[in-house]
Amino acid sequence: MLFKRKKKTDDTQLHIESIPDESTKGFNVVEICEQMVDAARELEDNRTEYALVTNYLTDIERMENMSETDKKTMNDAAANILTLEKTRSDFLKTKNRISDSQYAQMQQLEDEIPRAIKRLEKNESSLDVINKDLRYLEGEKVQFDIDGEYAKSRQQTFRVYAVLLVVFFAVVVAVCTLMQIVYGADTTIFMLIGALLSAVAGSFVLLTYQSYSDEVKSAAASKNKAVALENRVKIKYVSIKNAVDYTYEKYHVKNSKEFVYNYEQYLLAVKDKERFRRTNEDLEYNSKKLVSVLSKNDFYDARVWLNYTNAIVDHKEMVEQKHELIVRRQKLRGRMSYNVETITRLRREILSHRSELGDRIHEVNRILNKIAELDMEVQSED
Missing domain, CATH: 1.10.287.620 (Helix Hairpins)
Incomplete structure (x- = not known):
């Protein structure tokens, strides 16, 4: 998923206890309440993700409005990260020149x-x-x-x-x-x-x-x-x-020629490991540099851009990322509207049968009040 959802930090939670499963003249209040609770929880998740997507879009706007100096720093760091990640990936795909046991022995007796x-x-x-x-x-x-x-x-x-x-x-x-x-x-x-x-x-x-x-x-x-x-x-x-x-x-080994070959492969492996170590150090340096310049510009999530350095370097890729976020936010808005309508319809249905609830009316009212608070927050924000 593009820009995966961060761990939820929203304090708005919906805690609703179930009520006894009793039907009154064919009207199943428990089933309707459960539907409302499910819709309310989905609405809460949609709101959280909607806010997250909006923050990412805001970060893209901040990126577009950064100073030329910060943009150059950002682009250079992102380009370096792309190159270094490819180098590291190529190294990890390379077949080991000698076995780990041979490497360890030669390192000890070098x-x-x-x-x-x-x-x-x-x-x-x-x-x-x-x-x-x-x-x-x-x-x-x-x-x-x-x-x-x-x-x-x-x-x-x-x-x-x-x-x-x-x-x-x-x-x-x-x-x-x-x-x-x-x-x-x-x-x-x-x-x-x-x-x-x-x-x-x-x-x-x-x-x-x-x-x-x-x-x-x-x-x-x-x-x-x-x-x-x-x-x-x-x-x-x-x-x-x-x-x-x-x-x-x-x-x-079987002969001196094989011994010489293995030793040459060991020396090459040492160089590879040293190059890999330097690559990791350079990658860490440029990652910190990128996060630092983004954090300096008040990005909502600076570290997430470490996974999208190609979008920073390639304007076309950034346009596609932005478009996907906009489409995703529109779909979330549609889901939120649908859940609001569902909650409103179910609440109206319960209220129309209020006289049939008997002793359960207080518990149902408590649920409705909770739902109403959440519904009002969504309506006012949306």
Whole structure:
């Protein structure tokens, strides 16, 4: 409703006690009295609202007749209120950037968050490097195992070569000895050649076997070093991983990128809240300013115009508001006239049956006198 009714302060009240419900020769005085009371109460409400609407119309006239200085103050304050209310409304419609619990936590730990972000980013980078190192060390261990197994297999091969050399030398000696005994041949040169070949081949086999033996030992030693280094790296990994997981759990994030994003949203939310606070302060300041200039010009209800700042700023809107108030007052005047006519008609009907009221005439007269007082006030005011 345009310019809602203020809380009633009118001292004029209608207190009427009901009378016994008795009918006299078909004339129901109780029903007629109740109708009169209802009409009188509605008339009283109409009068109160009529006076209220009249006061609002008077305020509009005062507004039109204000000094140019006061008008400028009023218009500036009203325009500021409109702008600030829109800003506040837009803010309230904005979706929260982060949850309330996240905001509260970041507000509490605001000073340490930048360091926590840098530490988390560094730890995540270290974990990436460590993971690469672990994969490399795992590959090295596999390669050392392969190298060791290959060296062992070559050792086995050269053992066979050594046995074959011994057999070869034994066969040469046996053949040479047999030829010397049977044929009386001089086989010394052949034995020397066989011995020389066996010695050369044996030396090669022995040196090669020893080389592969060194490779087996080297592969085992290298693998042990890789395992030891891997264990140290794993210990470091576990320590950093625990720190990272603790940060994730503490700040309810999945990675440093989400942490950075949430912190940026928190900073934006802080700015939003500060802007909202300043908006409220400015809104309160301009509201007081508007009420003050209207009160200075003796407005009936200065605060109600805080809800109609658009009418103050827009002349067309003010014309519409004024028109609605005038139409509303005309309707109230019509209702008041109707209720006065109703009361007059019902009073006339009761008076025409006065002789039939008997013992109830005093109570009915009291009601009629009360109604008459109210009726006279309306007639004189209207």
